[in-house]
Amino acid sequence: MKLKPMGATQEEYYRGVRMVPYDLVKELVLAMAGVGVLALLAAAVFSSPDVAPVTIAAWAHGDPVDFVTTATGELAGSTTSAGYGNPYNTNGPGQSWGPIAPQQWFGNRIPIDSASTYVINPLQRASFSNADLGTALNTWQGAGATPQASWVDAYTKALANATVSGGQVSVATGDYGPLPVMMSNLLGVAQAGGLDGLLMINGRFYQTDYTQALLFMGDGSYLSGLAQQWNLTGSQWGMMNETGWYPGQTWLWLYTMWYQVFPFNSDSGVLGLNAGNADLGIIILMTLLTVALALVPLIPILRDIPRWVPIHRLIWKQYYAPKTTRGSHLIDRR
Amino acid sequence: MDVTSPAVVPGAVKPASWTKRVRQLVEGNLPMDHLLPDRQPYYVGSWVYVFGVVTIAAFAWVIASGIVLAFMGPQWWHDSGLGHFVNSVHFWSVQLFFLFMVLHLWGQYFMAGWRHGRAATWMIGVVVFGTSILAAFTGYLSQQNFASQFVAVNAKDAMNGAGIGAFFNVLNFGQMYGLHVMLLPIGVTVLVVMHIVMIRARGVVKPIDAEGGARS
Numbered sequence: 001m002k003l004k005p006m007g008a009t010q011e012e013y014y015r016g017v018r019m020v021p022y023d024l025v026k027e028l029v030l031a032m033a034g035v036g037v038l039a040l041l042a043a044a045v046f047s048s049p050d051v052a053p054v055t056i057a058a059w060a061h062g063d064p065v066d067f068v069t070t071a072t073g074e075l076a077g078s079t080t081s082a083g084y085g086n087p088y089n090t091n092g093p094g095q096s097w098g099p100i101a102p103q104q105w106f107g108n109r110i111p112i113d114s115a116s117t118y119v120i121n122p123l124q125r126a127s128f129s130n131a132d133l134g135t136a137l138n139t140w141q142g143a144g145a146t147p148q149a150s151w152v153d154a155y156t157k158a159l160a161n162a163t164v165s166g167g168q169v170s171v172a173t174g175d176y177g178p179l180p181v182m183m184s185n186l187l188g189v190a191q192a193g194g195l196d197g198l199l200m201i202n203g204r205f206y207q208t209d210y211t212q213a214l215l216f217m218g219d220g221s222y223l224s225g226l227a228q229q230w231n232l233t234g235s236q237w238g239m240m241n242e243t244g245w246y247p248g249q250t251w252l253w254l255y256t257m258w259y260q261v262f263p264f265n266s267d268s269g270v271l272g273l274n275a276g277n278a279d280l281g282i283i284i285l286m287t288l289l290t291v292a293l294a295l296v297p298l299i300p301i302l303r304d305i306p307r308w309v310p311i312h313r314l315i316w317k318q319y320y321a322p323k324t325t326r327g328s329h330l331i332d333r334r
Numbered sequence: 335m336d337v338t339s340p341a342v343v344p345g346a347v348k349p350a351s352w353t354k355r356v357r358q359l360v361e362g363n364l365p366m367d368h369l370l371p372d373r374q375p376y377y378v379g380s381w382v383y384v385f386g387v388v389t390i391a392a393f394a395w396v397i398a399s400g401i402v403l404a405f406m407g408p409q410w411w412h413d414s415g416l417g418h419f420v421n422s423v424h425f426w427s428v429q430l431f432f433l434f435m436v437l438h439l440w441g442q443y444f445m446a447g448w449r450h451g452r453a454a455t456w457m458i459g460v461v462v463f464g465t466s467i468l469a470a471f472t473g474y475l476s477q478q479n480f481a482s483q484f485v486a487v488n489a490k491d492a493m494n495g496a497g498i499g500a501f502f503n504v505l506n507f508g509q510m511y512g513l514h515v516m517l518l519p520i521g522v523t524v525l526v527v528m529h530i531v532m533i534r535a536r537g538v539v540k541p542i543d544a545e546g547g548a549r550s
Contacts, residue, residue, distance in 0.1 A: 020375075035388055042426035042429075049481060050411070052480060105497055106497050208506070210505055243479075249471065252467070279492040283492055293460050294460040297449075306444045
């Protein structure tokens with residue numbers, strides 16, 4: 001936007017309006033001091049949230065059955081991330097709304113093979129000095145898809161009634177092929193903290209990308225179970241909350257609200273919008289609302305509401321005071 | 335103030351020097367007595383005007399505490415009492431920043447602050463709000479605690495569903511931290527400076543006139 005030469009215009013704009021002394025710098029300094037006192041006091045009295053992060057080792061110790069069930073799911077390709085679609089793989093269609101399918105448009109940019117990343121590769125490293133595990137891996141990789149599917153299916157069903165003893169997972173006797181040996185070793189590696197490191201290394205020494213580890217933990221129910229206790233899940237208004245009683249991103253109230261209402265909380269929905277593509281629908285909706293907020297000065301009704309609602313009379317009380325007193329404030333309103 | 339400076343004289347010949355042209359453009363659009371005025375219309379005494387300045391004050395505290403945290407590194411606020419205190423100051427300054435900014439936004443809405451050629455100032459303000467939300471979001475992802483983990487795991491679906499996740503990976507701490515401590519604070523600062531310069535260049539808007547001054 002081109003600004004008009006304000007040297008003349010501002011004086012013209014305020015012509016006839018009574019001007020009073022105003023110390024802008026003093027106001028800013030006082031505001032800095034006041035807000036600083038508030039922030040320092042709040043920090044001293046209330047502190048801030050910092051619940052320790054969950055490690056894969058903690059998960060493997062805290063809920064070994066969930067860990068093994070999730071790892072088996074990764075091998076079978078039945079977890080959320082294994083069938084996610086872009087940007088992690090091409091195993092799912094991703095979200096779309098009619099022809100609007102941005103998840104497909106940008107492709108497989110962060111490729112992750114769930115079975116290899118979370119099970120096969122870590123076990124191959126662990127089999128270096130473990131002959132039993134090496135044999136089990138060879139059996140698994142040498143078997144066809146049909147026996148693999150049969151073993152996974154039987155083992156997954158058995159895990160529903162698994163017991164835990166000494167941190168180890170036991171299932172009823174059955175034909176699970178090499179899976180019990182593989183999963184027992186993977187659980188051991190995870191409990192020792194090895195999987196936390198293996199999922200971070202990726203052939204690099206310096207590492208700041210937690211995508212693989214977080215996707216794996218997100219596939220299990222241990223992380224979400226803890227989040228439920230902290231009131232952080234989507235049905236609990238998610239990101240508006242923080243751990244403990246601390247406020248989270250409360251300014252996202254409108255965004256998180258849409259997940260709680262129709263059609264975004266419904267399986268059937270309307271006009272193709274439903275819980276299945278809620279993320280895409282809500283992002284589109286929020287983008288439109290944000291653009292509308294920016295364009296309020298140009299949108300009839302929205303730009304007129306402030307004139308109709310007399311809150312401005314409260315704000316500029318002095319200006320709208322009865323004429324007998326207003327005359328002393330205003331020389332010429334035009 | 336000298337309102338007859340060469341920059342504002344209609345028909346004045348533009349100097350050949352680019353430097354002089356830039357100087358005259360700045361002086362013409364934003365003379366010092368507009369940037370730092372010592373007189374304001376009497377109606378600026380309303381309490382609603384305070385929301386703007388306290389928002390800036392809170393932002394200054396966010397930046398100051400953020401600089402200390404960035405300098406000391408991501409482990410400091412977990413391992414040291416002083417680090418955790420500075421992190422708490424950062425946390426509460428952000429909460430205050432958003433509280434004041436939302437009050438400022440609502441105040442300006444009901445004052446129809448976009449009138450008389452100030453629409454762009456309003457629009458930049460909305461962009462400041464949106465960019466600040468993104469900055470805070472990357473901050474929550476950079477905390478390196480349980481909340482960061484769960485926010486990241488959940489937020490990825492929204493980002494991926496909208497196609498943004500292919501480029502803006504909320505599970506990648508390094509990317510989120512870099513954006514949070516560098517690019518987004520610079521973005522918010524530049525936008526806030528633009529917002530303030532536009533306010534100071536045009537001055538505060540007049541009260542809504544009973545004769546229909548809300549439009550324009």
